[in-house]
Amino acid sequence: MKIGFFDSGLGGLSVLNHAMREMPGTEFLYYADLDNVPYGSRPAEEIITFARKAVKSLREEGAEAIVIACNTATSAAIKTLREENDIPIVGMEPAVKPAVAIAGDKRVLVCATPFTLREKKLHDLLQKYDTNNITDLLPLPKLVNFAEKNMFDAPEMKEYLAGEFGKINPADYSVFVLGCTHFNFFKDTICEFFPKGMRFIDGIEGTIRHLKELIPTEEFHSEGMTAIKFYFSGREVTDRETLKRIESDFGRLQEMVEIKEV
Ligand code: DGL
Numbered sequence: 001m002k003i004g005f006f007d008s009g010l011g012g013l014s015v016l017n018h019a020m021r022e023m024p025g026t027e028f029l030y031y032a033d034l035d036n037v038p039y040g041s042r043p044a045e046e047i048i049t050f051a052r053k054a055v056k057s058l059r060e061e062g063a064e065a066i067v068i069a070c071n072t073a074t075s076a077a078i079k080t081l082r083e084e085n086d087i088p089i090v091g092m093e094p095a096v097k098p099a100v101a102i103a104g105d106k107r108v109l110v111c112a113t114p115f116t117l118r119e120k121k122l123h124d125l126l127q128k129y130d131t132n133n134i135t136d137l138l139p140l141p142k143l144v145n146f147a148e149k150n151m152f153d154a155p156e157m158k159e160y161l162a163g164e165f166g167k168i169n170p171a172d173y174s175v176f177v178l179g180c181t182h183f184n185f186f187k188d189t190i191c192e193f194f195p196k197g198m199r200f201i202d203g204i205e206g207t208i209r210h211l212k213e214l215i216p217t218e219e220f221h222s223e224g225m226t227a228i229k230f231y232f233s234g235r236e237v238t239d240r241e242t243l244k245r246i247e248s249d250f251g252r253l254q255e256m257v258e259i260k261e262v
Contacts, residue, residue, distance in 0.1 A: 001219040002027045003211070004063030006054040009037035009148050010249055011182030012069025015092065016228070017253045018204045019067070022212065025224035029061050035233040038144040040113025040180070044076045047115070051077035055085060057234045067211055068092060071112055071179050071203075075119040088214040094122055094179030095203040097129045102199065107134045107172045112179030114139040122179075136173075140164055140183065147182040150245070152252060158189060165193045178202040185252060187259040199261040 003023075005016050009032050016030055031054045033039075039047050051073045058066055065088040068074045068081070074091030081089050094116065099108045108130070116122060117137045126135055146157040170193050178184055178200060187200055230237040230246060237243060 001064050001215065002029055002062045003215075004029045004031065004055075004058030004061070004066040005069045006031045006033075006051070006058060006066060006073065007068075007070040007181060008033050008039040008050075008073065009144065009182065010246070011144065011147060011180065011184065012067075013246065013249050014181050014184035014202075014253050014256075015067060015069035015204050015207060017250055017257070019208050019211070020226055020228075022208050024226050026226060028226070028228045029058055029063050029231065030228060031058050031231045031234070033233050034148075037148055038113070038141065039070070039072045039076075040115050040139075040141045040144060042115070044115075047073055047076035048080055051081060052084070053234070055081055055089070057231065059085070059087070061229070061231070063087070065211065065215055066090070067207065069181055069207075071116045071181065075116050075121045088211070090207055090211045090214065092181065092203050092207050093125065094177050095201045095206065096122070096125045096135065096177065099175040099177045099201045100129050100134060102201075103134055103175050106174035107136060108175045108177060109136055109138060109168065109173045110177040110179050111138050111140050111183060112177075113141050113144065116179055136168065138164060138168060140180070143186055144180065144182045147185045150249075152185055152189075157186070158192075161186075161189060161193060170194045170198075174198055176200050184256050185249075187256045191259065191262045194262050196262050200259065 005012050033050050036050050068091040071092045078091040094110050117139050142160050151157050
């Protein structure tokens with residue numbers, strides 16, 4: 001069984017990275033919409049159009065289940081995609097519930113794209129789980145661009161984060177919700193701004209757990225080789241230079257997985 005992953009860009013590799021570990025032997029297809037990234041400040045209709053195209057393309061390549069490895073595309077399009085497709089489609093959402101549960105007497109900071117932070121999906125989650133109003137929202141749209149440009153150590157990126165985190169009081173927070181899959185690339189830098197003991201939470205494990213529940217167990221062939229094909233807005237990636245870059249992104253993400261708290 002082939003499983004398709006879709007993100008506006010390369011942030012969803014953080015979700016694929018986890019799936020590869022959890023589901024060895026699976027054939028994965030990864031669609032990054034590099035012609036249109038970033039999505040985070042676009043209107044919903046546009047994101048829905050892009051997401052439809054991505055799902056269609058992944059299905060044409062044989063995907064029988066799809067992970068929307070993007071919080072923004074999930075907020076905008078998952079309902080439509082599920083209505084229009086008869087295969088399992090799993091999405092991502094900011095992990096508000098577990099974050100609030102472990103916050104103790106401090107606050108929770110949810111960082112995502114402006115789109116995700118505005119959408120009803122998140123506000124419904126907050127209403128349900130953040131009953132004591134301990135959550136604050138901070139958009140960090142430029143981190144998506146920095147990730148796409150491989151700027152994981154750039155002074156401009158650090159200045160940007162210093163400016164954004166200057167708008168809050170980092171000492172107030174015990175939990176940082178990574179509400180955009182691209183933000184996983186920057187956990188090491190984010191740590192520099194927050195006090196010791198602050199924990200990171202993302203929705204990745206829950207998403208892959210859910211995916212596995214939806215797939216018949218006989219579809220797992222853990223003995224076979226894990227295979228991955230990459231597509232940039234539908235075009236298969238074959239050149240060595242780009243595949244090497246993706247490989248190095250996986251390397252970085254694997255290092256970031258180890259960072260669970262400051
Ligand atoms: N990875 C997307 C997310 O999780 C980034 C959105 C964007 O392209 O702005 O929200």
